[in-house]
Amino acid sequence: MIRFEAVSKSFAGDAAVDRLDLTIEAGEFTVLIGRSGSGKTTTLKMINRLIEHDGGRILFGGKNIREFRPEALRRRMGYAIQSHGLFPHWTVEQNIGTVPSLLGWTKARIRERTHELLELLHLPADAFAARYPHQLSGGQQQRVGVARALAADPDVLLMDEPFGALDPVTRLALQAELTRIHRLSGKTIVMVTHDIDEALRLGSRIVLLDRGHLVQQGSPASLLAAPANDFVRDFIGRSDIGIRLLGLGVVRDRARPGETTGGDPLPASATLREALSAFVTRQVRTLPVVDAKGEPAGVLHFADLLGTTG
Numbered sequence: 636m637i638r639f640e641a642v643s644k645s646f647a648g649d650a651a652v653d654r655l656d657l658t659i660e661a662g663e664f665t666v667l668i669g670r671s672g673s674g675k676t677t678t679l680k681m682i683n684r685l686i687e688h689d690g691g692r693i694l695f696g697g698k699n700i701r702e703f704r705p706e707a708l709r710r711r712m713g714y715a716i717q718s719h720g721l722f723p724h725w726t727v728e729q730n731i732g733t734v735p736s737l738l739g740w741t742k743a744r745i746r747e748r749t750h751e752l753l754e755l756l757h758l759p760a761d762a763f764a765a766r767y768p769h770q771l772s773g774g775q776q777q778r779v780g781v782a783r784a785l786a787a788d789p790d791v792l793l794m795d796e797p798f799g800a801l802d803p804v805t806r807l808a809l810q811a812e813l814t815r816i817h818r819l820s821g822k823t824i825v826m827v828t829h830d831i832d833e834a835l836r837l838g839s840r841i842v843l844l845d846r847g848h849l850v851q852q853g854s855p856a857s858l859l860a861a862p863a864n865d866f867v868r869d870f871i872g873r874s875d876i877g878i879r880l881l882g883l884g885v886v887r888d889r890a891r892p893g894e895t896t897g898g899d900p901l902p903a904s905a906t907l908r909e910a911l912s913a914f915v916t917r918q919v920r921t922l923p924v925v926d927a928k929g930e931p932a933g934v935l936h937f938a939d940l941l942g943t944t945g
């Protein structure tokens with residue numbers, strides 16, 4: 636769907652992105668990670684031509700992006716920028732409705748869509764639709780930025796640290812919401828973060844950049860199981876790799892069905908990392924598991940955390 640072929644970009648002679656080859660399949664959730672200044676934002680902005688690349692080529696749906704008018708490209712790609720970038724003199728509703736109005740939607744349809752998105756992002760429309768950006772907290776502005784990116788239901792979402800300014804609880808809730816949107820819609824998402832746990836939680840594919848170079852790419856499990864070099868190992872947190880691997884597994888897959896035991900149950904959807912924490916804090920070796928309806932779903936044994944597949 637999106638393909639980088641030896642793409643480069645320099646600013647004043649310094650390469651921000653250096654001969655990058657990258658293929659993003661339709662429906663994939665790609666996360667770009669790397670340290671500050673590694674070229675993540677530059678890579679993202681080259682996709683919708685907010686930054687023009689100066690070497691190689693970028694294809695969208697098989698066609699060189701230079702053959703699209705930039706506005707046409709941007710209408711097909713929702714974009715949430717690192718610092719929300721809302722129009723200060725427009726209300727929240729007008730901000731979210733930017734692309735829909737360009738596309739000629741009726742007022743009623745824009746209003747309906749805006750309100751639906753505000754609810755989705757935990758901002759009640761009654762309280763927020765008529766406000767101006769300066770009347771919102773940083774995290775609320777970010778959420779409006781995400782709603783604006785989603786507004787016209789684009790096939791591609793480009794998101795630059797969309798949850799950077801949020802507290803951990805809201806952040807987790809919105810990560811879950813984004814995962815749900817991705818599952819239901821099959822959208823192609825490219826997201827930038829420098830939070831490795833966020834990358835592992837959300838990405839179906841992770842792309843690690845360093846000084847404009849691609850260091851390693853692959854599924855979360857492949858990155859954790861086989862880091863290509865010391866840089867990757869350091870980046871994913873050498874001493875926490877085991878814990879993070881547990882974070883990719885789910886209780887459901889390790890519970891022994893049919894068994895029962897006492898105690899406060901774990902949801903079958905919890906990660907094995909959460910289960911480990913429960914074993915340690917409660918000082919037990921077995922924990923009962925319940926499904927989404929609260930029905931017993933077997934027992935998780937501490938020893939089974941090791942599993943057979945890691």
Ligand SMILES: Nc1ncnc2c1ncn2[C@@H]1O[C@H](COP(=O)(O)OP(=O)(O)OP(=O)(O)O)[C@@H](O)[C@H]1O
Binds near residue numbers: 647675829
């Ligand atoms: N408009 C610009 N003019 C000059 N240099 C730039 C410009 N934009 C980016 N750069 C440089 O290009 C490099 C990559 O920047 P980029 O914004 O892509 O990094 P990043 O990975 O998104 O970093 P961060 O995590 O801090 O957002 C940096 O060295 C930066 O200083």
Ligand SMILES: [Mg+2]
Binds near residue numbers: 676677
């Ligand atoms: Mg950036």
